[in-house]
Amino acid sequence: MKLSFFSLLKIILEGKSSFRFLLGVIGSFSFSIAVILCTIGLMDGFESTLVKSLQRASGDLIIKGRDGFFHFDKKLKDLSQLELVKSITPIVQIEAFLISESVSRGVLVKGIDVDTFKQVTSLKVKLKNDEIVLGSEIAEKLNIKIGQEIVLTFASNSKKNQGSPILKSYKVSGFVNHGVYEKDLRFVYLDRKDLIELFNYTEDSANIALVKLPAYNNLDELKVFQHDLAFKISKDLKIETFWNEFRTLLDAVEIEKLSISMVLQLIVVVAIFNIVAFIIFISERKSQEFYLLRVLGLTIKSVINFWFTVLLAVWFVSCIISIGLTSIFNILLMNLSVFKLPGDIYVLSRLTIDLTLNDYLIVFGAALGWILLIGCVSILRMRSRTLLQGIRQEFS
């Protein structure tokens, strides 16, 4: 029978102060790891929620006319026959003012073909003639109810009436939630035929088309689809990914995530100093015990192995606790009103923590690296005093 790890642990934890110190060390270390996990998780959550919401509202690819309007039937309708494309929907997009009870607001009117629009996006839009569906935020801001009449004011496209507005009233048939604050605040949906009729466009007019692709595994694969499709469409059309309009923001989040993670390593370093303090405290407080055990035949290698096992145990327990703390914070984030964000600033109105296995591996790996690095220095420091010096100092 060997002197077990737990026998040694019992020796070093004898006394309330040692045990409390260890609890404090684990607490501070797990809290530090949780702070980093929460920060990275929030940024990932922001990124993934935004990407999902954009995809929900725009399909996978967006085709735009380089010169504005184009003939959808002539230029793009045949694309749906390709294996590369699952479905495609045309949109007429025009800017307008929405007036409700003498309050007006600028909106982006989207004339859609409801059937194909539903196939491409995940938005639930039901429209009949002279009906309109509003983004949820604009409805809330202007206090508009379903069934209420609102007026849209468009700029006239007729040379004869240039400068005079076109006013038309619509009945609100529903609200739609895009999950992106800006879209919820600006987008309204009409039947494309209504708009074509109102502006005397040709029947197949559109200035945007949304494309739904067959299943793909990641966004890089989607870019390959985009590239392939770009060769199959007319040169006067351009093709963009669904996240293109928020590309700069998403790039900024990526860079921010990296820099903040590096800065937050400082918190781990502070927690590591607690661990160093613990090692020094125990080494000083229990040096009689350690020197006696070495006199009785315990090798310095066993002592070092013991300390490394303690450090690994502290790291492991801290990682587990930090996962718990992160989950608790995520629950609070999703449920407490205090954590609701001003969507006009943050694009999304609520954030969630979204962590991938990679995030956990990077954060836990960095924490392990720190604990081993600084732990090594502290433990090797113990070797500087010889056994005889130790015995003389401790037993005299």
Add this chain to the structure above:
Amino acid sequence: MSFIKVENIFKSFGTAQVLNGISFEIGQGEQVALQGMSGSGKSTLLYILGGLDTADSGEIEVDNKKIENLSDEKLATFRNQSVGFVFQFHFLLPSMNCIDNMLLPAKIGGCKTKEVKKRILDLAKRLGVDHCLEKYPFEISGGEQQRINIIRAISLKPKILLCDEPTGNLDSKNSQKVVDLLKEISAEHNTTLIVVTHGAAVASQFTRKITIEDGRIIG
């Protein structure tokens, strides 16, 4: 034939020369008192013999093994299996009861504790500390603590028993008991006994005495 052979040992700490060419031989089972004034180098010599420190130069052979050539791991095994230490301050771990304290060398050495425990129980009964086995060190007297310490030192039947002022912390009655006990155990198991002392009364009870002064043997 000599069991311990010390040849021309030198040891210094910084500028202080503590051992200055020490040479002697001790036979197996011999009982020796290492005496000298405080600071004469007797304890340093004892610790070097026990593998707790190394000499700057010179040779030490114990049971035909040169201990200055042993690695840290082998020295630890040597301390565990071949040497028993008894200190003035009979240091017992406060987090363990007496029986666990006495079993420490066996546990560190990975020995079969069942056999060692039986031996420890016999010794405890013989030394009158069998009632202390489940007690913690702070619950027993100084004399009892020293006897527990001695049992721990001989629990693995070491070939050498090294004692550094074993009676320094005891009254005369208990001191005599401890000296008698150490001699008795040494004789019984043919264990080489080396006792460091600066007390003439203790040294006089040993047939062989080595006197050290300023790092040299003077008698």
